[in-house]
Amino acid sequence: MARAGKPATTVFATPNDREIVITRVVDAPRRLVFDAWTKPELVPKWLLGPEGWSMPVCEIDLRVGGSWHYVWRKDDGAEMEMRGTYREVAPPGRLVSTERWGPEWPETVNTVTFVESGGRTTVTITVSYPSKEARDAALRTGMKEGMEQGFVRLDALLRSSA
Numbered sequence: 001m002a003r004a005g006k007p008a009t010t011v012f013a014t015p016n017d018r019e020i021v022i023t024r025v026v027d028a029p030r031r032l033v034f035d036a037w038t039k040p041e042l043v044p045k046w047l048l049g050p051e052g053w054s055m056p057v058c059e060i061d062l063r064v065g066g067s068w069h070y071v072w073r074k075d076d077g078a079e080m081e082m083r084g085t086y087r088e089v090a091p092p093g094r095l096v097s098t099e100r101w102g103p104e105w106p107e108t109v110n111t112v113t114f115v116e117s118g119g120r121t122t123v124t125i126t127v128s129y130p131s132k133e134a135r136d137a138a139l140r141t142g143m144k145e146g147m148e149q150g151f152v153r154l155d156a157l158l159r160s161s162a
Contacts, residue, residue, distance in 0.1 A: 008155060010148050017132040020139065022125040024151050028158040030116040033123060034092035036154060037112065038062050046153035048072065049146030057081075064089055068097065084110075099127075105138075106130045 011023045026033050036042045044055035049072070057071035069083040081102065087109070088096035095112045111126045129135040 008151070010144075010151050012144055014135070014139075018129050018135055020127045020129075020135060022127070022147060024123050026121045026123055026151075026155065026158060027119075028121060029119055030114040030121040031092045032158055032161065033121045033154075034114050036157060037114075037123075038091075038095070042157065043070070046157050047150050048153060049149055050142075051149075052076075062086065062089055106134045108134075108138075 008025060008027070013021045013023075015021055036046065038060060040058045040060045043060070044058045047070070048055060052075040053072045055070055055072050057069060059067075059069040061067055064086055066086050066089075067083060068086070070081070072080045074080075083100055084098040084107075086095065086097045088094060093114055095110075097110055098107050099110050100107045106129065108130075109128045111128075113122075113124045115122045115124070127135075127138070129138065
């Protein structure tokens, strides 16, 4: 959530040829942000991307070696699926997992950190791709816009639970 007069923004950076780093400050304690990120009853309320999508499948086995699986469905019936495996689970500060969108996309390793200061949480997502080409292809998908819309929903969810 943004403090009055100070809208939240999501910052995207490409520090090297194989990574995207996404940073967002959320106006909530990190325990609440971590829960919104990892509880299957909360994730479908915000991790949706553009309007017109829902998440009918959200499975999370939050442990090292556990897997996660999301399916999004668009109003017209189109579906998109993503899955991965947790490599590190350190609540409420850090998650490391793999991510795969399907056979046409390479697997990434995603590291998410949650750092709290003054009741606000900085979420930093580092997505590591196997090549510059894969990273650049991901950037061309509209991921920035979709992630921004998801963060706006996350802000609203956290504001409503405060």
